[in-house]
Amino acid sequence: MSEVLKVLILDRLTLKIMSHSCRMADITGEGVTLVEDMYKQRQPFPTLDAIYFLQPTRENITMFLSDMAGKAPLYRKAFVFFSSPISRELVVDIKKDPRVLPRLGALREMNLEYFAIDSQGFITNNERALEDLFGDEENNHKGVACLNVMATRIATxxxxxxxxxSIRYRAAKSLDATTMTTFRDLIPTKLAAGVWDCLTKYKKTIPSFPQTETCELLIIDRTIDQIAPVIHEWTYDAMCHDLLNMEGNKYxxxxxxxxxxxxxxxxVLLEDHDPLWLELRHAHIADASERLHLKMTSFMSKNKAAQIQHGS
Incomplete structure (x- = not known):
């Protein structure tokens, strides 16, 4: 596919995933000429191939089939990649459409449904997790759905x-018949079980996926370190986010x-592509300030344009 120009189609979730993972220059460098929102009106490009990177939902599949069915599909061929495992029912819906099937170049699970915040950290983007998991003791449907999403994304x-x-977690204190165990008590257990279920499926479906444990996953919650939220961080990273009006990593x-x-x-994007940010982000603000001053002094001593600007 690298020899031909392509269109990249993203939904709301995968747009965030891509924004956290790469820059626009990285995408265009792979031959993508246009990035489009699945849920906005799009111009047909019947001579171009399209790459769909989508969450495997009923709504997305319906939109995709609408794009590629009929006498005049929006694109020449569709290469479809899903952010997490797709259900058999949705695969059947795609394959049973005789107009769409010949226009499929690929139909694969990417298993990429997490949000990389830097080279060593990620989030699952469950912004309402606290409310969903601990908000309503009588109705835990939202909590169960939240745990399923978290488990799927962690597994990816x-x-x-x-x-x-190998998954380690703190089990509920009481799991006997005489003591009432609440949904909240079982959150670590249920999350661990959800992740394990996803991983056991990967063992069967992903080529070269390890068949025995290769590392450890520790599932912990705030109760093991209750003081951390009230301790202020004094790193350069924390100070930037506290004192500057930033949108994510953009200032x-x-x-x-x-x-x-x-x-x-x-x-300015404060991210891993910036070597100065990588060097200073975890340094104490006093140390970072001193190092920045030394770097600026060195730069001005060597750069004539900076000297002229400073003199004016």
């Missing part, structure tokens, strides 16, 4: 790494305009 991390973990600031014009807005 190990699918990407080709690691099969927007103003610089003087050229020739006395109005100030210009500049965007």
């Amino acid at each position: 991390v190990f699918a990407s790494l080709r690691e099969f973990p 927007v600031h103003e610089v003087p305009g050229k020739a006395g014009g109005p100030p210009e807005r500049k965007e």
Whole structure:
């Protein structure tokens, strides 16, 4: 597929995944000429192939079939990749459409449904997890759904790494017939079971996936370290997010305009592509401030343009 130009189609979730994982230049470097939102009106490109990176939901499959069915599909051929395992029912829906099947170039599970925040960290993007898991004791349907999503997304991390973990978690204190055990007590147990179920399926479906444990996954909650939320971090990373008006890892600031014009807005992305950010992000703010001062002094001593600007 690398020789031809392509269109990349993303849904709301996979758009966030890609935004956390790579830059636009990385995407265009692979021959993608256009990135489109699945849920916005799109112009047909019948001479181009399309790559669909989607969450395997009924709504997304319906939209995809609408794109590629009929006498005039939006794209020449569709290469479909799912962020997590797709149900058999949805696969059947795709394959039973005789108009769509010949236009399929690929139908695969990518198992990529987590959000990389840096080279060593990720989140599952469950912003309402606290409310869903602990909000309503009488109705735990939201809690169960939340745990299923978390388990699926955590499992996709190990699918990407080709690691099969031994899962460690703290079991509920009382699991006997005489004591009432609540849903909240069983959250670590249920999450561990959900991750394990996903991983055992990967053993059967993913080529070269380990068949025995290769690492350990520790499932912990805030109760093991209750003081951490009230201790303030003094790292450069924490200070930037606390003191600057940032949107995620993006910081927007103003610089003087050229020739006395109005100030210009500049965007800065604080991420792994920035070597200075990588060097300083986990340093104490006092240490980071001193190192930044030394770097700036060194830069100004060697750069004539900076010397002229400083002198003016």
